[in-house]
Amino acid sequence: MAQQLPLDELSTVIARIQGMLLTEEKVTTAVRLLAQAAKESVPGTIGAGVSLLDSRGRRTSSGYTDKIVEQADAAQYEHGEGPCLTAWAAEEPVLVEDVQSDQRWPEWRNAVRLLPIHSVVSAPLLAGKEAIGALKLYAATPHTYDASSLNLLQLFAAPAATLLSHVQASEAPKKMTEGLQSSLHSRDVVNRACGVLMERLGVPHTAALQQLMKQAREERTTLQNVSESVLAGTPASGD
Template sequence: MAQLPLDELTAVIARIQGLLLTEEKVTTAIRLLARAAKESVPGTIGAGVSLIDGRGRRTSSGYTDTIVSQADTVQYEYGEGPCLTAWASERPVLVTDLNVEQRWPQWRNGIAGLPILAVVSAPLLAGKESLGALKLYAAAPDTYDHGSAALLQLFAAPAATLISHIQANEAPHRMTAELQASLYTRDLVNRATGVVMERMGLRQEDAVRFLIRQAREEKTSLQQVSERVVAGTPASGT
């Protein structure tokens, strides 16, 4: 297994860690990391990171090649695979040859049409929390060995720190925006309900049902219907 020279590897990691001081988004930073990880092991056809998105879904981020997303999607669909195992066990996972691998039968069958025969994945550990997994895919067996897993862990450590840092900084702003949107929608619906009650002589619960029914019939959101009512444009039937 060929490795990056120590000074080059150190420079790559320093560049990744330097992003901690910038305004870079998670995906941008991860793309740099994935590209560096891919280039560190000859024969790698794709690299990427598995994370949990804002809706609690497992997703692939910053991947270098489409094949990474394709292989990962099958893992998420069946809930099994080397990256999910590395994530859950908090230990590196090495697959030298999928032709003889016995683990994850559904995932192996699901990617049978993809040119993937070797995988190495390392967990992203920030303190006591496992944030996800960094992975490499190869088309030839025996592309990776335990040295590859050790090298990938060197990338995973600053990556976990980076992701944890950016997520922590973005979370308060994201939560504030979501809270503001929620409060705005609630106030808007309440105001629209009052307008419908007065205009149609309905009780509060009936007015709310009317707005919901309009949204369904028009295939739009309750917020959009409420905005129109409050703005003075009659909803259908008023």
Template sequence: MDDSSPLNELAPLIGRAKGLFLTEQTAQQAVSALAAAAKEAIPHALGAGVSLIKGNQPTSVGATDNFVLRADDLQYELGNGPCLSAWSEGRATYVEDTESDQHWPRWSSEAARTGVRSCFSVPLENGAHGIGAMKIYAAAPHAFTVQDQKVLAHLALSAAVLLGHIQASDTPQRISETAKETLRIRDVVAAARGIIMERHDLPEEEALSHLLNEAGNKGVTLHEHAQSVLRRDTRPDTLTAAP
């Protein structure tokens, strides 16, 4: 197979996704179809995701697997990560090995615990505006070749045009249930961080690291551990009785 073959094979994948857009006319259907197309186009990808992002929060998220959702959610909880950087900076990002990455150490450390060892993300740009990001994940470090990266970048160009059309047809004030849930998750994490700051007299960054470490040790997500911290803090036996 010559170097251009993978790019040529994207045509029917994009066509199939476009058919969904024309019949469903929803951003959620669009990102889900494109996530599946990305995973199918790149054999080294264990999973793929597509996010439409506004104000550092996702408005629509498509993912091929649950671990992709967990890896993405962690970025939105922390407020940083390779996908968010690809979107905000308008450039591709490649975490070759989450166990040694220093660009996004907190995200990479937690992603490694879930089995993600490498991640390649590309921005989705409609004209001069960044509208989101497309990313692929793998269980092995250094998983994605230069050709894999070219394939995803090529798919992202077509995806951005189609998603830009869908996004423009949505009501500007529309916030999807995914976005609302993400905001709720961030509120829970922020509340738990405040409890840890007060309980252990820690600054904000150290309190968040404390939560991340405890979540990792227990094998749960940051959100799940934050919920348990809030439940413990509000149990009747933890409250001081009024005199």
């Protein structure tokens, strides 16, 4: 049976997580640090991780501590069932004392029967009224986790959800800004390259742009790469 950590030790662990996450700019790195701290704090755990949505809106395992977590999670995503997905969807913690005797997710149970996973505990990451993912722990022996493990994991999940939502929110405008800057830079490079061809070939802007696009297709590269070559002094094809 898992044992509850003393209050002062638990407070230290939570403070450690908060400090790590608040100083990290990337969600994946922050999650990895969180998962490692959770793994080290719950006896018998062989792997920990977080399920989140990726940039394409797909469920994915982030910051997992061990390969076994990725394998067990992949089976959940493939079959659309499992303890972590249930915790996420139902917004309630899930405890699995013995994977092989638990009847709730037959397809997932069959998919992981050869993996050294026999006990699972998972808690939803609730940020306000939204569940943004789930934190989970895997153990190699049955009955590794109990109610105290579940309570402990929930204590991890609460601040983790708040902090992860903040990190994600702060990353969003940064990514949008980076994307906008990249787009503006690309457009500027193409326009400058068009100007070079207009002067060199005596053609209008539309014809110069078509020339760049034609060369990009022939060379199977991007319009920006061709434009950069023109600006660097490399003759455009057809000169």
